[in-house]
Amino acid sequence: MKKKIRLKKSVLKKLKVIGVIFCIILAIFIFYSVQIHSLTSLGYSKEASRKILFSFKKEYVLSVGKNETLNAAFESDDYKEKYCDQYSKIEYQDQDHLIRNINTLIEKGYSNNNISMILAHGNDQDVTLFAKRDKINYLEEFFSVPYAKLRNYDRYVDYSNETGEDDEMTVLAVNLDMDKEDYVDPVIVSQYSTDMLVNKHRSLTEDFEPEDLVSIDSEYAADDTQAGARIAVNAFISMYKAAKKEGYDLVINSSYRSYQDQVELCDSYRQLYGDNYVKNYVAQPGFSEHQTGLSFDIGSRNSNIFAQSPEYEWIQENAHKYGFIQRFPSKYEAITGFRAEPWHYRYVGKEIATYIYENDISFEEYYAIFLDD
């Protein structure tokens, strides 16, 4: 009987110990969960929150609040405690080596603002390469232009030294490859879209054809051989009808031209007017917008000189409403690389055409600012 009681007592003691340990573990677990929750509810990931707790940075992080760069830092193996405060002041970018690159840039002596600026002007690879360079002073020189690219930095310096152009024009020109020779080493454009850019630095392939190529009824054209992308042809017909209602008579003189058509066109102009004329007025095969099916050379049925016709005045004020822009106005010769062509219109859609009309910029500028990646 005594034995039994003793046994019971020792079991009870053991149970008590186990109970106390269990309660301590439970308390720790609850405490830990509450701590983690205070961080995750702020927007920090579980992984980052754990690291914040174990590096005793919770109070600091709570004082900063939600911060994506800080979250990325605590998630990263590259986290360095001494840069903790700087991480929180640098603008976050979704880049694979973000924290490693920030560390390198801090070590190079860049300010937090400069680092934010560097990160915003390139992708992960661009930033990684840039971080390896010696420190560049006066980053603002080019990178205050929102669409400046880190990878073009040396070309900006060369171009602005050579031409004396201001920062904005330098960035624009280099991003558009205007520092390279015309027709040499172009970007190959193979994807059809109504906002595609084709010029002396951006070439279509020999077999490129527009989407939904349709022939143009001779009611709207100088002859029955004309064709274009359906969307542009329909837009032209709407514009034609609107002009007609007001007493103006538009006509398409030239439209879609295949690569081979452009080869033949260049040859015939060369024989007639010589190399110089072709260089200034006729795009080389692959470099003509006419191959996109989105460009039309427009004339007036009432006048041989379109630029002096009432139709020209009308179209200048109305083309954008139908999605067309005058592609090569004289004021943009330096940017487009083509002498003025008052007759050449390009379909880009109403939204872009209206923006270009209202802000008085070239399509090249529009592309560099909004479409280039």
Ligand SMILES: [Zn+2]
């Ligand atoms: Zn043309």
